[in-house]
Amino acid sequence: MAEKKIKLPETEEGAVIFNVPFPEDLSQLKKMAPIIIKHHYEIDYIHSYGQDSPFFAGLANGKLLGTKCSKCGYTYGTPRLDCMECGGECDWIELPKEGYIHTFTICYYGSEEFLKETPFILILVEWPGVDTLFLSRLVGVDPKEASLDWVGMKVRAQFKRLSKFKPTDVYFVPAGKKNK
Amino acid sequence: MLPVYMISGGVSKFTKARPDVTFQRMVKEAYDYALKDIGLEPGRAFEIVDGTIASYFSDHFTRQLKAGSMVQDYLGLCPRPSKRIEGGGATGGLAFQSGWEAVASGRYDVCVVYGFETMSHVNTWKGNEFIALASDTNFDYPVGGFYSGYYAMMVVRHMKEFKTSVEQMALVSVKNHCNAFHNPYAQKRMKIKIEDVRNSEMVAWPLTMLDICTMSDGAAVAILASEKALEKYKLTDKPVKITGVGGGLDAMRMADRPHRDVILLPHEKAEDYKGLKYPGVHSFRAGRVASKEAYRMAGITNPLGDLDFIELHDAYTSSEIQTYEDMGLCRYGEGGRFVEAGKPFMPGIDYGYKFPEQGKIPVNPSGGLIACGHPVGATGIMQAVFAFWQLQGTIGKHFGNDFLQIKNARRGAIHSHAGTGTYVVVSILERGF
Ligand SMILES: [Zn+2]
Numbered sequence A: 001m002a003e004k005k006i007k008l009p010e011t012e013e014g015a016v017i018f019n020v021p022f023p024e025d026l027s028q029l030k031k032m033a034p035i036i037i038k039h040h041y042e043i044d045y046i047h048s049y050g051q052d053s054p055f056f057a058g059l060a061n062g063k064l065l066g067t068k069c070s071k072c073g074y075t076y077g078t079p080r081l082d083c084m085e086c087g088g089e090c091d092w093i094e095l096p097k098e099g100y101i102h103t104f105t106i107c108y109y110g111s112e113e114f115l116k117e118t119p120f121i122l123i124l125v126e127w128p129g130v131d132t133l134f135l136s137r138l139v140g141v142d143p144k145e146a147s148l149d150w151v152g153m154k155v156r157a158q159f160k161r162l163s164k165f166k167p168t169d170v171y172f173v174p175a176g177k178k179n180k
Numbered sequence B: 001m002l003p004v005y006m007i008s009g010g011v012s013k014f015t016k017a018r019p020d021v022t023f024q025r026m027v028k029e030a031y032d033y034a035l036k037d038i039g040l041e042p043g044r045a046f047e048i049v050d051g052t053i054a055s056y057f058s059d060h061f062t063r064q065l066k067a068g069s070m071v072q073d074y075l076g077l078c079p080r081p082s083k084r085i086e087g088g089g090a091t092g093g094l095a096f097q098s099g100w101e102a103v104a105s106g107r108y109d110v111c112v113v114y115g116f117e118t119m120s121h122v123n124t125w126k127g128n129e130f131i132a133l134a135s136d137t138n139f140d141y142p143v144g145g146f147y148s149g150y151y152a153m154m155v156v157r158h159m160k161e162f163k164t165s166v167e168q169m170a171l172v173s174v175k176n177h178c179n180a181f182h183n184p185y186a187q188k189r190m191k192i193k194i195e196d197v198r199n200s201e202m203v204a205w206p207l208t209m210l211d212i213c214t215m216s217d218g219a220a221v222a223i224l225a226s227e228k229a230l231e232k233y234k235l236t237d238k239p240v241k242i243t244g245v246g247g248g249l250d251a252m253r254m255a256d257r258p259h260r261d262v263i264l265l266p267h268e269k270a271e272d273y274k275g276l277k278y279p280g281v282h283s284f285r286a287g288r289v290a291s292k293e294a295y296r297m298a299g300i301t302n303p304l305g306d307l308d309f310i311e312l313h314d315a316y317t318s319s320e321i322q323t324y325e326d327m328g329l330c331r332y333g334e335g336g337r338f339v340e341a342g343k344p345f346m347p348g349i350d351y352g353y354k355f356p357e358q359g360k361i362p363v364n365p366s367g368g369l370i371a372c373g374h375p376v377g378a379t380g381i382m383q384a385v386f387a388f389w390q391l392q393g394t395i396g397k398h399f400g401n402d403f404l405q406i407k408n409a410r411r412g413a414i415h416s417h418a419g420t421g422t423y424v425v426v427s428i429l430e431r432g433f
Helices: A026-031 A050-060 A112-117 B023-037 B042-048 B067-074 B091-104 B124-132 B147-162 B166-180 B194-199 B227-233 B285-298 B317-326 B335-340 B368-372 B376-392 B395-399
Strands: A065-069 A090-094 A098-107 A120-126 A134-138 A154-159 A170-174 B004-011 B051-055 B082-085 B110-118 B202-204 B217-226 B240-249 B309-311 B411-417 B423-431
Touching: A050 A065, A050 A090, A098 A134, A098 B147, A098 B202, A112 B124, A120 B147, B004 B023, B004 B091, B004 B227, B004 B376, B023 B042, B023 B067, B023 B110, B023 B217, B051 B067, B051 B091, B051 B376, B067 B082, B082 B091, B091 B110, B091 B217, B091 B240, B091 B376, B091 B411, B091 B423, B110 B376, B124 B147, B147 B202, B147 B317, B147 B335, B166 B194, B166 B317, B166 B335, B166 B368, B217 B227, B217 B376, B240 B285, B240 B376, B285 B317, B285 B411, B285 B423, B309 B376, B317 B335, B317 B368, B317 B411, B376 B395, B376 B411, B376 B423
Parallel strands: A134 A170, B051 B082, B051 B110, B309 B411
Antiparallel strands: A065 A090, A098 A120, A098 A154, A120 A134, A154 A170, B004 B217, B004 B240, B110 B217, B240 B423, B411 B423
16 A cells, blocks of 8 residues: 555547457357447536526626525525525625635645646635625645644635636635735 | 335445446346345346336436436336436435335335446546536536535534544544455455555545545445235345435535534433534534434434444545534544544454444444445445345355454444535334344
8 A cells, every 4th residue: 555556647549440350259249348439528508697697797896795685684605596594585795805714625636627727725715794605716825834724814805807707706815915 | 104124235346447338237237136145036026026216326427318217128127117316425325215215105015226327437537527516516616616625625624623633534544445355345445554544645635535435337236125025025034124214405505504503313412512503514414314314213312322333425534524423423523533432443353553442333344435436326225235234144145254244233324425415314224034
């Protein structure tokens, strides 16, 4: 255990083949190795953010939006238009730019889509008086210095100037440090 | 509700890839094993099986919709009725309970629950992407969707809240890999030390490669029967009775989990948890309510004393520790110390460490997901099969060795869990002979 295997990386490009050897004797077929082919799959979705849309419009305009229940007052750090506490409808509110790290991790691996961005830091942000949290990225700290002391760190929201209409249009930096 | 029994089970060996077969034949391997174990010919099985439940998680992995119907025809069970169950990581456990419902309601007398997953059809990181699509795709996935990252955030909070250590988490990995050393069905069979876990590659701080289960190809089958069928067909003299089922669900977005009071089990008091905000992201509320419901139905008031073993969903070493607490084996916050004391280790197996209370209640005697693998749709059913063999006392027969047989096991629990604690189900199985 522990010793790392030395090996070349597996990649998915390969030769295009149009035929394989075939035995005369059909009883040999059950011993044949499986044929494994590459099958490409790609798709564009016409995805609507529906009732969540104002959140993304907010990000494009430098505002981080949550919601607050008009009936029971429960406040959502990640917006939802209908309250899961009482079923009432929520109103949009602007969240404070500064919050605190509730928890975090550093992803050294990731889903294929984000593999090229590793290592990246995920945080859940909390705000006093806001009942739920918000998932975001933290930049501006050294992943090598990760420690439980990061929990509770004051962080400030920053916004991308060229909006991508993704939740990553907002990200957080340590609020203690000057960011120009 | 009518009493429901498990009468047979089968598992294909879980491996990284099974390019030699398609998913249908992989299920057939497990099905044929289950039939053979009770001396049932496939033709006769067709006559007595009233219906089936198909369990598989991701249509992305198969790139085949309605795969369940293709398994059904491959097994020769057309035109019997069937339905597909899906609920993330808990798919297998949910399907098992769906089979229970079909028999308990009187609709079926004999029900086959089959599950599979073929995760090798994409590379590991694409597979992680498919799995991460089981998180909110508006708010969570695009930020860096990665389940290991989500669970890492949950355990960081657990560590902060309760001083749980990475060494305590590593002990779960030591235990489960070492148990699996004796389980021929397991994918990763190795004896490791705490240092091996900590020195393996970091995936999502503080979780390393050896804190995390792997992707697998695999299939599993459980055959359930009513009392009437048990008497009529006389297929086994060692049936196992399902005496409790429970389930729960929590908000998909971890960010939405509330911070309130602990939901108490009968042996707990509110004073135990003064000032603790619950579940937050450090605990699985759905796991607690699933346990509570299953325990109530089975008449369990003190899980640590009333259960002989548990097969639980250890997709991460951290989630095994968190689940000890949800299931009431110890108080919330004590999970790390629970494993450190040796309580969830097997008695009589040498793990290379001395524990003051080794073998109090073996957890994941099979090796769990971490060592057996996690072909999602098969996983919860695999747990049922291993638990079934434990209660029958037939581990030696099926594993080829007796190391993992818990002496005189009379009652066990299986626990299946999905996406950061969204769907969770717990079922109680008891010796029925
Ligand atoms: Zn409300």
